[in-house]
Each structure stands twice: as structure tokens, then as C-alpha cells.
Amino acid sequence: MFNKIMTPVDLAHLTEQRAALEHAAALAKLYGATVVYVGVSTNIPSAMAHTPAEFKDKLNSFATEQAKLHGVTTEADAEFSHDPRTDLDDCLVEAAVKTNADMIVMQSHMPKALDFFWPSNGSKVAEHAKCSVTLVRS
């Protein structure tokens, strides 16, 4: 049913995304799909990487580790944005098209009052993506 499952990852906050990562791997096993880990960063040195190349290396290593850990095939896709905090949703929606993902599994949070004014990234991706989206809330 699904061939490519895209999972956005923030390499600096992996612990908080445990549920989504495991769910994506479980779905990939069930459907024999490939998991594509998408990381969005900036060309400016950041906490995760001093250079874009370093970020790509780290994301590739992460995808390889996940493949070993869960026994699924994985890929990595590094996206770079001028302002990752505000462009994140658009980058993810574009990455889903670029990687031919037919399902996005992403971590989100429980709805709260602030979401009315400032929707979560998960809500915005679910609204705009052209494929199925599963939000794993914690």
C-alpha cells in the first residue's frame, strides 16, 4: 500500500521523536516500504553541523543506523532553508513530492489553545501535503 514513508527528523531532538520514528519503521516493515528521513537545516553553521556537508553526513549516518536498528531500508534527504523555523512546513511538503513519499509520519504535540493562532508543523503539513499524513502525538 505504501512504498515510501517520509519521516522528518530533528537530529538535535531525537528523544522527543522516538514514537514517530518507531511508528514509521513499523509501518515500513508492514508494507515493505523504504523510510526516507528528511532533515531541514540551514547553510549557516548550526548546533548540529558546521557545514551543509556535515549535516548531510550526519543525516546519512542516522539513516544507516536506523536501517540496522529496525531492519528496514532507509534513505536520507537533507533540505536547506534560509530560515528553517518558519520554512519548515513548506520544506517538508516539497520534500514529500521530491522523494515520492506516499505517507508522511511525523511527531507532533497534543492540541493546545495556542495552536488556534499558531498551528503546529504537523497540522500544516497535514493540511498541505498531497499524500497521507500520520501525526504521532505525545
Add this chain to the structure above:
Amino acid sequence: MSEETPDTGIPQPEGNADLIDTDYEIGQDNIETQIGPFGLDIHNPVFLISGMAIVAFVFYALALPEQSGELFSWLFSSVTKGFDWFFIGSANIFVLFCLLLIVLPVGSVRLGGSEATPDYGYIGWFAMLFAAGMGIGLMFYGVSEPMSHFASSLGGTASEGGVRTDWAPLGGAAGDNEAATRLAFAATIYHWGLHPWAIYAVVALALALFSYNKGLPLTIRSAFYPILGERIWGWPGHIIDILAVFATLFGLATSLGFGATQANAGLNELFGVPIGATTEVILITLITAVALISVIRGLDGGVKVLSEINMGLAFLLLIFVLIAGPTAAILTGFVDYLGAYLQYLPALSNPVGREDVNFSQGWTSFYWAWWISWSPFVGMFIARVSRGRTVREFIICVLLIPSLVCVLWMSVFGGVAIQQVVQDGYTAAQNAPLELKLFKMLDALPLTQITSLIGIVLVIVFFVTSSDSGSLVIDTITAGGKVDAPVPQRVFWCIFEGAVAIVLLLSVGGLQSLQSMVISTGLPFTVVLLIMCWAIFKGLLAEKS
């Protein structure tokens, strides 16, 4: 889950570059926390100390207005008058340094590594350079500065006790309309051309080089790595960043306050909107609200879009004034004024033995201190949008092209206003206060209501683009160089800036005294900029080798 990836060294940015090998991890001194529904990721000492020091200074200015006013005014006067030679000499060095980088082989070094591609196209890039750099100044001084120098030059010189008391540049041009016009434009172009843009270019290049090519965080302290080494991660670096936040926030808040006063005057002239604190507070709130939307939409969706809209509007206004005014005379003037600039440049930029003390201290020294105090903000913003350019391309585009555009702007707006006085005897613009000169000049041209409205919109949107880009810069510095800190932080700085502007506006003399203080920070920053030149050169040589 602890998916740590193996450390195999830092790969090059894109193609060859000379990365600095440091153990410092970007964000290692940051505090990540949650306040209510808002996430925070702030650099511990820099965020807290900057925030508290700004509040303390505002309280000081409010609680002891006379004492603080006197202190800051004395500081400002001592700096601009006592160190005029230092400002003028240093600015010359910055221009020569930049011009040298264009011709030296190190000019081929690419920011971001040898294979990097530009982040922005030329139009978006230029629009953002102008919007952050001096857009608002062009609106207010485009008419007033050439006119002031024209009037003072025409008046000739006067002295008392052997000291010149007039404000004419150099020796003036008593009674000679043509010579006074040429001298006025030479002086104006000197203040808005190569020198200010060289100041911005030095700071921007230092930050871009040390961030994109050396892998250090995009924050002011990074440019000091060649001098301070690993100490930049400690208190020396904290103090540099705190000073930059301080100068940026107060610079923006005081400009916002003055800008509201000026926009109010324009609205009064056009629509009869009452002049007063209520209107000005509403204007600051409006500007801050639009800036808030812009920072929430981000660099591409907000700041860039607004900058491009503003650039388009400014271009339309420029073309309109050019066509509606004496077109042939303006275009001839543009070439003539450039010639006058080159002719008078050696004398205008002479740092010692000046007889025109009022001009060289009251205008030039003031301007240089002003541009320099703004340079951490504008330089950092320019650095953020300039990745992928070669040093040569960067200098040409940040130094030469904006200078030419400024010359064109001044030639058109100032040229029309001076023509109105000389040819038509229309003196409304000449006699109007600073904030109304542009509108009075437009009064004598067709479609006044439309062009004046565009003028007011431009003034307001230029303030928005300064406010939003300033908030991004302050947020990045107070997040230890992280550009991906939570959005509520930049929202906080944007609102804080508006709030400080309102408080200062409502206090007696608060805006004036704190602006004096900000300009006084130009002195230590001049030393900083001179050191940066050396750091850039050393950094570029390492890239080349």
C-alpha cells in the same frame, strides 16, 4: 534514544574552504526551556544581560532624564568632536581596504566554499541590502541633505576668533549657485556613497567569512577568532555580543520613535491627522504589528517580500520624480555630481587640519559614528543573505552598486528640490522642517496626493523592514548564533523593540539622549572594525592558500 553519529571531522562547506578547528559546539552555552506554551533556546549570559541592561538603561533615562540627557549628550559631543580625525581616517581605510579586495587575488574566494552557489538572486539581495541598510535615511535625507549643504555653501564662510562658525563644507561657494550645488552634492554623496557602504561591507564580510568558510556561529564574536582565539567563547565574546545587541536594539528603538514622529508629520500634512503622542504610539504599534507578521513569516516569506515591495515602490517614485521634474537637468546633474564627488573627495575625506569644523564634526563625524554604530546590525543581516558570492562580487555589489543608487537617488530628489529653489523660486521645501521636506518637494510636482501617499507608505514600510531584520539579528546573537531558535524569541525582540520605542517616545528627551548614547558606541566599534580588516585579510589569505 541516543543516536549519536560518529565524529569523523568536519567536512568542507561546499568545495574548498579553510575551516577553523575548534572544540566549541554551537549552542553549548544555550538554555533550552519552556515558558508556558513557548519554547526558548537562548544564550545564557548574552540574552539575560542584554535584556536586563536595556531595561536598566531605559529606567535610568526615564528616572533621571536631565542627568542622563546631559551625560549622553556630553558623551556624544566628546566622541564626534574629539575623535573626528579618527572616524574620518578610519572610514578612508575601510574604503581603501574594500577597493583593494576587489583587485587582489583573494577577491576570488567564495563565501561558503569554492563550490557554493548564491542563496539569493540579485533583485532580492539588493532589496534586502537597501531595506536594512539605509532605505529610511534616503527618504528623509534625499531632499534635506543636499539642500542643507547647498544653503550653507551658498552662504559662504564666517569665523569668530579664528574658528569657522558656518556649516559650509570645505571653503563653501559664496553666492555661486552652480558651485554651491556641486559642492552640496559632493558632500552628500560622500556621506551616502562609498564610505558608509564600506563600513557595512567590512562587518558583513568578516561575519560571512568566519561563519560560512570557517564554520563558526553567525554572531559578532566570531569575527574576533583570529585575535582572541578560543577566548571568544568566554566573557570577551559575551561582551562583544551584548554590545552589539545593545547598539542594535537602541538604534532601532530610537529610530522607530523618531520615524513615528516623522510619519506623523507627513500624515498631518497630507490628511490632517493630529500630531501628538497618541498618533505616534498608534504608528509604532502598527509598524511593530506588521514587523511581527513579517518575522513570523520568516526571512523569505516576510522580510524579503516586504523589501522587494518597498524597492519597487521606491523605484516607481524615483522614476516619477525623474520624469515629472527637469529630466535632462537631473540626468546631466547625475554625471556632473559624480565628477564633483571625485573632485572634492580628497579634501572632504582629509582627516586632519580641517577648517570646516562644523561640517566635518557635525556632519561627517556624526554620520560615520552613526553608520558604525549600526554596522553590527546591518553587517550581520547582509552576511546572512550573502552566502555563495565571491569576495570580489560581494564588495562590488555591497559597495559600488548601492553607492551609485544612492547617488542617483540624491541627484533626483535633491536635484529637483534645488532646481525648484534656483529656477522657480519655490522655497517651500527649503524652509520646511526635516520631516516635511520630501512632501513639500512633491507638492510642486503633479499627482501630489498619490506620490505623497507612496512616500508615507515607503517611510512606514522601510521602518518595518528595519524592525523585522533587526529582530532577526538580535534573536540570532542572543541565541548564540543559532538561526533556528524558536520563533517566539524573535517575536519577543520585535515587541520589546516597539515597547522600548513607545516608552522613550513618551518620556521627555528619552529618544534624543539614548540615540546620542547609541551613536557614541561608534567609537569602540571603529576600533573593532579596524581589527576586523586585519582578521578578514588573514582569513582570506588562509582560504587562498
